[in-house]
Amino acid sequence: MSQTVEMTAELPGTFYTRESPGSEPYVSVGATVSVGDTVGLIEVMKMFNPVVSTVAGTVVEVCVEAEDSVDVGDVLLRVEVS
Amino acid sequence: MADISRLLVISRGEIAVRTIRAATELGITTVAAYSSADQDSLAVTLADESVNIGGAHAKKSYLNHEAILTAARETEADGIHPGYGFLSESADFARKVEEAGVTWVGPSADTISRMGDKATAIKTAEAAGVRVVPGSGGLVTDIASARIAADQIGYPMMIKATAGGGGRGIRIARDEAELVEGFAAATQEAAASFGDGGVYLERLVDSARHIEVQVLGDGTRAVHFYERDCSLQRRRQKVWEEAPAEILPASVRSAMCADAVDLAESVRYCGAGTVEFLYDPATEEYFFIEMNTRIQVEHPITEEVCGVDLIRGMLLVAQGHPLPYRQEEIAIRGHAIEVRINSEDPEADFRPAPGTIESLRWPAGPGVRIDTMAYEGYTIPPFYDSLIGKLIVWAESRELALARLRRALAETELTGPATTLPFVARLLDQDEVIANEFHTTWIENWLEEEAR
Numbered sequence: 001m002s003q004t005v006e007m008t009a010e011l012p013g014t015f016y017t018r019e020s021p022g023s024e025p026y027v028s029v030g031a032t033v034s035v036g037d038t039v040g041l042i043e044v045m046k047m048f049n050p051v052v053s054t055v056a057g058t059v060v061e062v063c064v065e066a067e068d069s070v071d072v073g074d075v076l077l078r079v080e081v082s
Numbered sequence: 083m084a085d086i087s088r089l090l091v092i093s094r095g096e097i098a099v100r101t102i103r104a105a106t107e108l109g110i111t112t113v114a115a116y117s118s119a120d121q122d123s124l125a126v127t128l129a130d131e132s133v134n135i136g137g138a139h140a141k142k143s144y145l146n147h148e149a150i151l152t153a154a155r156e157t158e159a160d161g162i163h164p165g166y167g168f169l170s171e172s173a174d175f176a177r178k179v180e181e182a183g184v185t186w187v188g189p190s191a192d193t194i195s196r197m198g199d200k201a202t203a204i205k206t207a208e209a210a211g212v213r214v215v216p217g218s219g220g221l222v223t224d225i226a227s228a229r230i231a232a233d234q235i236g237y238p239m240m241i242k243a244t245a246g247g248g249g250r251g252i253r254i255a256r257d258e259a260e261l262v263e264g265f266a267a268a269t270q271e272a273a274a275s276f277g278d279g280g281v282y283l284e285r286l287v288d289s290a291r292h293i294e295v296q297v298l299g300d301g302t303r304a305v306h307f308y309e310r311d312c313s314l315q316r317r318r319q320k321v322w323e324e325a326p327a328e329i330l331p332a333s334v335r336s337a338m339c340a341d342a343v344d345l346a347e348s349v350r351y352c353g354a355g356t357v358e359f360l361y362d363p364a365t366e367e368y369f370f371i372e373m374n375t376r377i378q379v380e381h382p383i384t385e386e387v388c389g390v391d392l393i394r395g396m397l398l399v400a401q402g403h404p405l406p407y408r409q410e411e412i413a414i415r416g417h418a419i420e421v422r423i424n425s426e427d428p429e430a431d432f433r434p435a436p437g438t439i440e441s442l443r444w445p446a447g448p449g450v451r452i453d454t455m456a457y458e459g460y461t462i463p464p465f466y467d468s469l470i471g472k473l474i475v476w477a478e479s480r481e482l483a484l485a486r487l488r489r490a491l492a493e494t495e496l497t498g499p500a501t502t503l504p505f506v507a508r509l510l511d512q513d514e515v516i517a518n519e520f521h522t523t524w525i526e527n528w529l530e531e532e533a534r
Contacts, residue, residue: 011464012436012463012464014138014139045425045464045466045467046467046468047433067139067141069119069137069465
């Protein structure tokens with residue numbers, strides 16, 4: 001049986017789905033992620049902090065829009081653990 | 083240029099508060115433009131009115147031209163004060179404000195674009211007779227021409243790869259032997275790393291001081307308010323500023339200030355601005371580096387030693403009034419120091435530390451000024467820069483100002499997020515700081531040595 005894990009923001013700030021406006025998104029729905037993969041960035045006071053996956057699996061939902069503000073505990077994405 | 087009766091304040095944080103205070107004292111109705119993350123800000127509380135200009139992310143609010151121009155229309159603002167940061171040095175936005183028939187409190191769009199681009203600013207400075215960092219100008223292609231250029235520039239100098247940048251592709255030559263050796267190596271290295279062997283030469287200003295002159299112009303005449311020493315920096319961010327720069331010989335001070343006024347008048351400067359110089363204490367030479375066409379964070383120390391109100395001055399000249407101060411009336415009295423209080427954790431490599439201020443006690447008493455947006459219960463949002471306040475002290479001498487700063491820091495109590503207050507207190511204990519013997523990379527060297 002598969003299990004879905006929520007990845008939440010550990011910092012408050014602005015969420016980014018890609019490294020720079022010209023680059024590909026780190027992940028999108030259907031992508032497979034491994035433990036340690038960067039799945040997004042959170043900008044806190046002009047410092048960019050990577051959001052790192054703690055699980056391996058498949059992204060089933062990206063819950064926030066790029067450049068949305070997020071608070072600690074907000075769900076960023078849902079991953080179906082493989 | 084017309085009278086301002088309703089001023090839209092489009093900055094945030096402490097400078098928005100500072101601007102609202104000056105405008106209120108002039109009898110101007112203030113409207114605070116705020117993002118959704120700033121609805122509980124002190125600026126919104128203190129302003130007569132407020133208007134939401136968009137989401138937390140600055141691109142959606144404080145950098146959003148259309149949202150701000152719409153807010154100006156809807157609130158019937160006839161003036162816009164940009165503070166510092168965000169759109170304060172955007173020629174494009176200043177032009178749109180002018181075209182909307184709203185008074186822009188700052189230099190014209192043309193002046194901003196002329197002084198905002200570094201290469202153009204350097205040319206303008208040279209044309210006004212202000213010395214810039216000596217260099218070869220263009221590429222140097224062989225050692226013979228490098229030698230000729232070097233005679234003009236003087237040692238030590240940098241051999242810089244034209245395709246380099248961000249500190250890469252730079253070699254230092256302290257004499258002719260090093261130039262000969264370094265030139266060949268630098269050309270080869272540049273070709274190998276950047277695919278372009280072009281190099282140029284520029285004087286290295288070692289252990290420099292960052293000294294800047296405050297000016298105010300009315301479009302015809304300009305006056306200066308002497309200088310500030312902003313050499314205590316961490317990663318090129320100013321940490322601690324003083325006025326005056328006590329290390330400057332009187333003759334250098336008057337030449338530097340006269341240069342700043344000449345430069346401002348040569349571009350018919352209207353508004354407050356800062357002319358920045360690198361100063362080499364060993365040779366007593368100074369070189370223009372850039373001009374900031376806005377009010378600066380550290381303006382209060384100038385206000386304290388000169389007894390003036392620079393934001394009021396900006397508001398007056400923007401409305402077409404002549405300069406409110408005559409040069410011969412402007413004098414320095416005593417010494418002022420400003421320290422920046424950032425919500426960063428000095429124990430964790432200055433990591434940003436947004437959060438809620440649980441308790442707060444500011445210092446008070448003689449010679450103490452606090453410019454801040456912080457209050458008890460205020461939640462510092464994570465979306466903007468980390469400056470939450472500035473502690474400014476004034477006293478009759480530098481020595482007394484240091485003692486007053488020590489006293490004021492001891493009175494200050496802030497609980498909640500980590501701040502740079504303990505870091506500032508440690509700086510105050512360093513012999514070099516007390517003796518006024520530091521330069522622009524001194525803090526980094528000190529922190530590196532401590533970490534060892």
